[in-house]
Amino acid sequence: MKASTVPTQELAERPEGYQGPDLSPRGLRLIPIPLAAGTWALVANIPPKDNNGLVVGDRAALVIDAGIVPDISAQIQHLAAKQTDRPLRYLVNTTYHGDHSFGNASFPAEVTVVSSKINRDNMTDLAYEKARRAGNMYGEVALLDAVTDWRRPEVVFETAAEIDLGGRVVQLLYFGPGNGPGDTIVYLPDAQVAWTGNYLNHAGVAPMLLQGGPIPYLDSLRRMRAALPALRTIVPGHGPVGDGRAAIDWLIGYLEQLLHDVREARRAGRTVQQTLETCPSPFAAGLDPRLVSYQLPQDTARHRLLELMGILHRLNVLATYRAWSAPRARLRDLRSARRLVAGCVRPAPAGAYHVGCPAATVWRPWCWWPAPRPWSLLLDALEEADGIGLERASMDSLSLACAVICFNALQRSPW
Numbered sequence: 001m002k003a004s005t006v007p008t009q010e011l012a013e014r015p016e017g018y019q020g021p022d023l024s025p026r027g028l029r030l031i032p033i034p035l036a037a038g039t040w041a042l043v044a045n046i047p048p049k050d051n052n053g054l055v056v057g058d059r060a061a062l063v064i065d066a067g068i069v070p071d072i073s074a075q076i077q078h079l080a081a082k083q084t085d086r087p088l089r090y091l092v093n094t095t096y097h098g099d100h101s102f103g104n105a106s107f108p109a110e111v112t113v114v115s116s117k118i119n120r121d122n123m124t125d126l127a128y129e130k131a132r133r134a135g136n137m138y139g140e141v142a143l144l145d146a147v148t149d150w151r152r153p154e155v156v157f158e159t160a161a162e163i164d165l166g167g168r169v170v171q172l173l174y175f176g177p178g179n180g181p182g183d184t185i186v187y188l189p190d191a192q193v194a195w196t197g198n199y200l201n202h203a204g205v206a207p208m209l210l211q212g213g214p215i216p217y218l219d220s221l222r223r224m225r226a227a228l229p230a231l232r233t234i235v236p237g238h239g240p241v242g243d244g245r246a247a248i249d250w251l252i253g254y255l256e257q258l259l260h261d262v263r264e265a266r267r268a269g270r271t272v273q274q275t276l277e278t279c280p281s282p283f284a285a286g287l288d289p290r291l292v293s294y295q296l297p298q299d300t301a302r303h304r305l306l307e308l309m310g311i312l313h314r315l316n317v318l319a320t321y322r323a324w325s326a327p328r329a330r331l332r333d334l335r336s337a338r339r340l341v342a343g344c345v346r347p348a349p350a351g352a353y354h355v356g357c358p359a360a361t362v363w364r365p366w367c368w369w370p371a372p373r374p375w376s377l378l379l380d381a382l383e384e385a386d387g388i389g390l391e392r393a394s395m396d397s398l399s400l401a402c403a404v405i406c407f408n409a410l411q412r413s414p415w
Contacts, residue, residue, distance in 0.1 A: 010132055010180075010210045011322065015276055015314040020208075021048040021238060023099045023136040025072045025143060032079055033241065036191035038168070041235040042079060047305065048238040050099050053195045054080050055188055057165025060089035064186050064195040065237065066103030066113075068133070069146050073103030090114060090163055092172060093153060094184045094197025094237060096122040098133045102144075104151035114163065116174045117156040118182025126150040175227065176220030180211045185224065192232035194244060200224075200234055202242030203250035204288025205305070206312040213323025214255040214316075221252050239305075240291065254282060262320040272321045279317045283309040 014020075028049045030042040038056035050072075053064035061084050067073045080088050093101045093115040101123065104113050123129075129150070134141045155161075161172040173185040179198035186195040194200075200221075201207060209217070231244035258279075265275040287306050 024140040056084045057168045059166030061086045062090040065100040068099040070106040073106035098129045102147045105149040113153040114155045115153040116182040116184045120153045123152045175223040177216040195235045197237040201236045202240045203246040209316045209319035214259045
């Protein structure tokens with residue numbers, strides 16, 4: 001899915017009984033954990049409140065994420081000054097979400113705020129974003145009154161950028177949509193450490209599909225895995241520091257299973273509520289054993305984390321169901337989808353199906369699918385067409401619909 005086709009705002013719908021992560025700054029204390037020379041994870045003492053980071057070079061220092069309110073921003077700056085005498089010159093937002101970016105305005109003008117262009121483009125409606133985060137404040141919504149200005153990044157990038165701190169380079173990378181449309185990875189090659197914001201958690205910690213479905217997220221994760229073969233450690237925006245490669249592999253497996261389970265529920269004709277009730281949870285048997293490394297009182301941490309994982313999994317089931325429903329809603333129903341493709345599918349020799357494509361100027365005019373390929377696969381192709389921008393086209397355009405089918409067929413073809 002191209003970033004431009006990701007929903008323009010976060011999914012507002014929540015499952016019944018939803019209670020999201022506690023992001024209130026009340027009681028939050030950031031603990032500096034050294035990861036390498038001049039490199040610290042600033043880890044929240046109360047999970048899953050926000051983590052941050054600090055990287056120091058010969059000439060300047062950089063911090064990752066700004067905190068949700070001015071008091072947390074001040075704490076980040078105090079910790080940076082305590083760890084180094086190098087001037088703080090850069091602040092990177094891993095996402096536009098307010099708990100990572102509301103504190104931008106509390107940093108002095110000499111600190112340059114940097115993020116992906118997509119993140120900056122999503123930092124436009126302060127009232128809406130405060131309303132979205134209010135549900136995570138656990139009775140402390142009034143603390144957001146201190147946020148009166150949403151400072152946007154002064155420097156942005158499309159896919160990659162580098163910041164030279166003197167003697168060490170910090171890489172800023174965008175692999176595609178994940179938790180949000182513009183997730184920015186802060187990677188330190190000399191330490192093989194990445195700050196991943198909401199994009200990637202410790203293995204065994206559920207993501208939050210807030211703005212898009214699993215398909216674009218999977219594509220992004222596979223790009224990250226290919227691009228960072230030396231990645232060793234991740235510092236997520238929330239939760240424990242962990243093994244980077246294990247985290248990517250676990251999340252890919254989780255999203256693939258989630259996609260499979262929701263797709264099967266859709267094909268069985270289940271409603272969203274029935275899907276929420278019947279979709280299996282990978283957390284039913286407990287937490288991933290690797291999470292015992294979390295340096296917190298285990299009874300409290302594990303109980304709180306396990307409860308949250310179940311809640312987030314239900315959110316992800318809902319988001320996946322809605323993501324798959326959107327193209328079908330534009331087609332109105334299964335019958336209209338069949339009518340759309342009926343004119344361009346006809347029997348071909350040797351029991352194959354021939355898919356005609358009137359849009360032959362830009363697409364191959366036909367392709368062959370070995371028999372049998374059921375209607376469901378054709379409909380899957382139309383659903384997945386969201387990834388190449390079909391939702392921006394008129395749905396009565398048979399040519400484009402056929403082009404999408406041909407495109408997907410060629411992508412799946414063994415040739």
